[in-house]
Amino acid sequence: MPKATDKKTELLTEAAKCVKCGACRSVCPSLYVLKREPSGPRGRVVLIETNLKGDAEFGKAYLRDIKDCTLCGSCYSNCPKGVNTPELILGARAIEVEQSGLGLLSSLAMKGMSGGFLKDFAMKAASKLQGLFLKATENENGLVGRFSLPLIGGGRLMPKLSGEFFLDGKSAKARTTVSDCGGKKKVAFFAGCGVNYLLPSIGEATVKVLEESGAEVVVPKGQVCCGMPALSAGDLKTAKALQVKNLEVFEKGDYDYIVTSCATCSHALKNVFETTLAPYYDEDPKLKERVERFSAKVRDVTEILKGDVPYERKAGPLRGTVTYHDPCHLRRYQGISEEPRALLADTGLEFVRMPNPCKCCGLGGGVGFSNYELSMKIAKRKADGVRASGAEIISTACPGCIIQLKDALNRYGVEGRVVHVVELL
Numbered sequence: 360m361p362k363a364t365d366k367k368t369e370l371l372t373e374a375a376k377c378v379k380c381g382a383c384r385s386v387c388p389s390l391y392v393l394k395r396e397p398s399g400p401r402g403r404v405v406l407i408e409t410n411l412k413g414d415a416e417f418g419k420a421y422l423r424d425i426k427d428c429t430l431c432g433s434c435y436s437n438c439p440k441g442v443n444t445p446e447l448i449l450g451a452r453a454i455e456v457e458q459s460g461l462g463l464l465s466s467l468a469m470k471g472m473s474g475g476f477l478k479d480f481a482m483k484a485a486s487k488l489q490g491l492f493l494k495a496t497e498n499e500n501g502l503v504g505r506f507s508l509p510l511i512g513g514g515r516l517m518p519k520l521s522g523e524f525f526l527d528g529k530s531a532k533a534r535t536t537v538s539d540c541g542g543k544k545k546v547a548f549f550a551g552c553g554v555n556y557l558l559p560s561i562g563e564a565t566v567k568v569l570e571e572s573g574a575e576v577v578v579p580k581g582q583v584c585c586g587m588p589a590l591s592a593g594d595l596k597t598a599k600a601l602q603v604k605n606l607e608v609f610e611k612g613d614y615d616y617i618v619t620s621c622a623t624c625s626h627a628l629k630n631v632f633e634t635t636l637a638p639y640y641d642e643d644p645k646l647k648e649r650v651e652r653f654s655a656k657v658r659d660v661t662e663i664l665k666g667d668v669p670y671e672r673k674a675g676p677l678r679g680t681v682t683y684h685d686p687c688h689l690r691r692y693q694g695i696s697e698e699p700r701a702l703l704a705d706t707g708l709e710f711v712r713m714p715n716p717c718k719c720c721g722l723g724g725g726v727g728f729s730n731y732e733l734s735m736k737i738a739k740r741k742a743d744g745v746r747a748s749g750a751e752i753i754s755t756a757c758p759g760c761i762i763q764l765k766d767a768l769n770r771y772g773v774e775g776r777v778v779h780v781v782e783l784l
């Protein structure tokens with residue numbers, strides 16, 4: 360086990376780099392809405408540093424302030440000293456969980472997440488029972504709660520849970536192994552929870568487009584969550600268990616690439632496995648090499664279709680106008696922004712730019728669940744941007760952003776169909 364004191368020293372060293380210049384403040388979505396210093400990056404750095412040094416007593420307000428961060432990474436990109444505030448916040452959340460536990464609801468959620476079977480069972484039960492608690496909206500964009508209950512209250516628009524999850528569906532089951540792929544590129548598809556449980560049509564579209572582009576697609580059995588929700592909640596133990604399980608599953612096949620259509624998952628598989636598992640490299644000498652081999656194969660679907668498995672459109676041009684929202688985990692954490700736009704250009708749709716396409720949608724970092732009101736206030740800027748663009752179709756490359764954008768458009772009365780880029784190819 361890595362020592363807690365090592366982590367504390369690491370975080371204090373990072374925090375000490377901050378010169379309090381405030382350059383990060385203008386780009387922070389939570390500060391933009393809440394307009395108070397502790398709700399922004401500079402304030403959070405000071406709070407975390409003071410708390411770690413034990414210089415003051417902190418209570419619930421401190422927890423609220425570190426939980427209200429969407430982990431969008433804008434502060435890090437904008438910091439002249441390279442202070443990694445999102446890492447500091449994740450570290451502070453993990454220390455808090457280590458000291459005080461997860462709380463009942465989060466603890467149950469994490470238990471479900473770490474046991475794939477338990478989560479599948481819970482999601483299947485939810486899919487059967489959703490009609491009791493949720494009803495369709497008039498425009499049939501999704502479902503809203505019949506009662507004000509945690510997670511489904513406050514007018515939140517939820518996607519309809521499909522009767523069959525992507526990983527249980529025909530196309531996944533028909534592609535669990537590969538024997539002889541005749542020289543084609545072997546691509547393993549990582550579904551992720553958003554695609555598997557909520558938006559399986561994105562998984563179907565991804566498999567179809569990759570195969571049309573000449574890849575042999577495999578959907579490995581036994582894959583689990585990428586670990587990001589657990590990590591955001593400060594639950595390192597669950598995140599580690601999920602990541603190691605995924606390593607085992609994807610090591611069973613000799614794949615050229617591991618592809619996902621979720622921006623958060625591609626960031627996690629490429630970058631976060633390393634940061635979560637590195638503290639265990641000393642006690643498991645083979646782990647470093649395993650993580651590096653795995654992460655080097657990971658591609659976001661928009662990246663591979665404009666790179667190693669190039670996509671050529673065969674269908675005729677589409678009509679209408681489309682705009683694009685940059686998921687934070689794709690643009691800021693992976694530097695991918697041109698590829699999805701180039702794929703959209705291939706469709707024949709007329710591209711219209713929304714103002715501030717790379718501003719955070721407000722869902723990330725667990726804020727969509729821990730502070731729904733804040734999450735929706737952040738999303739208002741996005742809905743206003745879509746309205747200003749006048750686009751008929753709003754595309755993006757992350758199932759989480761799709762769910763959030765649909766909710767925001769519904770709430771703020773903006774018309775438009777929200778889809779993943781691959782669904783337009």
Ligand code: SF4
Pocket residue numbers: 376377378379380381382383384400401404434437438439440441442444
């Ligand atoms: S985190 Fe970076 S940008 Fe923000 S106040 Fe500190 S040094 Fe300045």
Ligand code: SF4
Pocket residue numbers: 386387388389390399400403427428429430431432433434435444445
């Ligand atoms: S990661 Fe985003 S929300 Fe969090 S402090 Fe930085 S800019 Fe603000």
